[in-house]
Amino acid sequence: MIHELFQVALRDRVTSRLVLEQEAESLVHHHIDSLFACGGNEKDALIKLRESIPTILNWLDSFFHASSSAIPKVDFGRKEGHLSVSVTEVVDIEEMIYSPKFGLKGMIDASLLVKLDSLSLGCREQVLPLEFKTGKLTTGQAALEHRAQVILYTLLMSDRYMESIDSGLLYYLHTNQTQGVSMQRADVLGLVMRRNEHAKNLLAASSAQQLPPMLQSLHLCQRCWHVDACSIYHKAQEGGTSDSSGLGELFNQLTDHLHSSHIDFIKFWDQLIDLEAQDLQASQREIWRLPAKEREKSGHCLSRMRLNLELAESDKDQKDFGRFIYHFSRDKLHFTPAKRNSQDYDGTALHKQIFTGGEHVLLSTESGNVAVAAGSICDIKKDTVSIKLSHPLRLPQKIGVSNEEVLCNETWRIDKDETASFLASMRFNLLNLFLKGGHEQGRRLIVDLEPPRFDSGGLFSQDPAAMYVRSATNLNEDQRRAIFKILSSQDYTLVLGMPGTGKTSTIVHAVNALLTRGASILLTSYTNSAVDNILLRLKEEGVDFVRLGRENAVHSDLKDHMVDDLRTVQDLEARMNTVNVIAVTCLGVSHPLLINRKFDICIVDEAGQITLPVCLGALRFADKFVLVGDHYQLPPLVRNVEARDRGLAVSLFRRLSEAHPQSIAALQCQYRMSAGIMKLCNTLIYGNRLRCGSHNVANGQLIYNTCISDVRPSWLQKVLDPLNSAVFVNTDMLNALEVSSRSTTYNMTEATIVVMILKQLKQLGVDLKDIGIISPYNYQVQRIRHLLCADELAVLEIHTIDRFQGRDKECVLVSFVKSSTRSRGSSTLLADWHRINVAITRAKKKLILIGSRKALSSTPVLKLLISQVDEMRGCIDIPNNSNILSSGLRICGPEA
Secondary structure, eight states: OHHHHHHHHHHHTOOOHHHHHHHHHHHHHHTHHHHHHTTOOHHHHHHHHHHHHHHHHHHHHHHHSOOTTTOOEEEOOTTTOEEEEEEEEEEEEEEEEEETTTTEEEEEEEEEEEEEEETTTEEEEEEEEEEEESSOOOOHHHHHHHHHHHHHHHHHHHHHHTSOOOEEEEEETTTTEEEEEEOOHHHHHHHHHHHHHHHHHHHHHHHHOOOOOOOOOHHHHTTOTTHHHHHHHHHHHHOOOHHHHTOTHHHHHHHTTOOHHHHHHHHHHHHHHHHHHHHHHHHHHHHHHSOHHHHHHTTSEEEEEEEOHHHHHTTGGGOOTTOEEEEEEEOGGGGSHHHHTSTTOOOOOGGGSSOOTTOEEEEEETTSOOOOEEEEEEEEOSSEEEEEESSOOOOTTOTTSOHHHHHHHSOEEEEEOTTTTHHHHHHHHHHHTTSTTSOHHHIIIIISOOOOOBOTTOOOTTOHHHHHHHHOTTOOHHHHHHHHHHHHBSSEEEEEEOTTSOHHHHHHHHHHHHHHTTOOEEEEESSHHHHHHHHHHHHHTTOOOEEOSOGGGSOGGGGGGSSTTOOSHHHHHHHHHHOOEEEEEGGGTTOGGGTTOOEEEEEETTGGGSBHHHHHHHHTTEEEEEEEEOTTSOOOOOOOHHHIIIIITOBHHHHHHHHOGGGEEEEOEESSSOHHHHHHHIIIIITTOOEESSHHHHTOOOOOSSOGGGOSSHHHHHHHOTTOSEEEEEOTTTTOOOEEOSSOEEOHHHHHHHHHHHHHHHHTTOOGGGEEEEESOHHHHHHHHHTSOHHHHHHOEEEEHHHHTTOOEEEEEEEOOOOOTTOTTTTTTTTOHHHHHHHHTSEEEEEEEEEOHHHHTTSHHHHHHHHHHHHTTOEEEOOTTOOOTTSOOOTTOSOO
């Protein structure tokens, strides 16, 4: 916190002790959760901050406000000697710099524009890095590390500011000493060589699991925070011993609990994580290598954005501590009628893009300033994306120029920062499973695959949880059995939630039942939306809970259940000790408020979509766990093909369900799909286990407000017949050719057919909000959006199949795109039966599949799907005399 206080004083050039004391109070309240986690309190923290204020003010007065005779002199060593240093401008605070030139990245405490003056060298003005240390001036190894840090910052800044920066400043607050660091050629050579050596070691570790050699120093290692991790990896990856590690008996103490199965498990999953890291890092490199428009086609970027400072003015009161909000809109030049018809145009409203609130992003300019700032999306509206940054946005080369003018004149790109915290969490969770005295039960159940235990005597009649479940009138027998299984579990339960079977309701009732026993519950899932969906239901039922996470990623109706507004450690402690349900995402379990917390049970939703290493993170906090999911739908997203094929896409849910089927409680009574649609997924996937929950569900039909007999042409009338709940529209008689390249795959004829059907559904009185349009290919989604106008885009949900998982609509149209049996990609996206299962289980009353029967039948799962639709008399050929492409392309008429 002292560090942040100094940065605030720098940024605002504070001269008043009173102002800094107020900032200190704000800082303490902002870090209440960290104080709670470490056993501190706001009173002691505030005393420490106040003690540092006179020294901070003294530094600011010396370097900002001193008269010419009192300008401080700083020793820069033999090269430059003592120089007079005065700060003229604070260029940036916490400046993040990526430097492809040097293969380095860093966050600089402060970037300062300073005047350097000496009798021998004269006066010059230069940008310098300032590194701030809260301790005292040191000697030996620590001093060398601090100097090296500043020298690396000079390299980064030289690359960013495109000028030679060969000096920096080190400030030690405890002793109020400022030291100059002058870059020497030998220093740079040494550091770059060490950087290359480190990069070589990282490459060897990721490609061949070959780690750098152990230091073999008991004196150094026994005091190191990482001695546990090093010892475990040395034994697992290198077959290390007490002798080869140089740690003797300490090594044995840290690793003697590991069995051969544990070592194999560590090696296997660590290799898979390394493979995935290679693809994620390659995607990150595309930010420098690919134009924004190319990355936007694959859904990883928003291009052609303009900063809107007019909106920013209205948010001044919303700025929380140390955070700055910026609003970006599409460049209006790309919305002209002439450009709407271009192939590059994507008329999608921004909130319909595949960006979500809370996602980490990098901001760059399309003119070449890459990774200027890192932040997260705090809001997405139809025309605006709002980005939250930790410091003000500025462009580095524009010192002395109006920053606002420069920012507004630039065209910006917003790239997903897909490596942020993800890989580190996976490795941390894997390691924690094997630490001495750590998650022993997890090793037994997850690694050794011991069968889960259940109470054999059943539930007592007076058990309040059992009484609650028996009395709940809105549970079906499948749901009731699943909750009873959870209540009788001693280790874990798997709840198989097939499509539309009410898994969220089951979770809500399970939570209520467990609370009657006084159980403490950690509720988690991979996505914020999944966590919030459950919490919204719990809130309706009056259940108290705490929601942890970033405020901008949490549903607005749940923000009153967050703890961000609590002002004292005592208030926070009281709140955390009186609530039994805490909810957070799987990647958010490192929250400080969970550090010393244990739960009776952990419930993980969407468990079939979470990789095993990510899922492990939440399980270590609880004695028992429940995994809820459907491993017959999409597995965890894995980019690297080899990692996916070798098992990284095998979720913990699937691993345990295949090892111990007796642990599964299946939900088979569904309330979503009509009987005809359900028959498709029953035949293809679920072995006729699904059944309709009611007569009304089984016989559900689309309701039209006009007569369907008036629909023309005749093939379209057959497609829309409400008695045919599932139809396949065959394009083989048309010239419906796909366009395919490395980054794009689309079919304009199919896109036009989708719009024609949509137009007719609208004329028949079907509300557009009840219609969903999906495709396996992101660029096909964009092409369909291109044919629609703004009013429809604001209402319709048009997404890839993967993004539509978890959603449903009255009517769903699926465009398969592929027209050639030899086209690339058909063996991956379309041959994945999990993805096809998602596609055919989103519709409630009408499922319309569009594609080439000949091309799709080369894929076994699609051949079976089409044959099943054919048996239901649902295959409809579009005749070759249909002039599809000349038909109306827009469902709302000419663009305004």
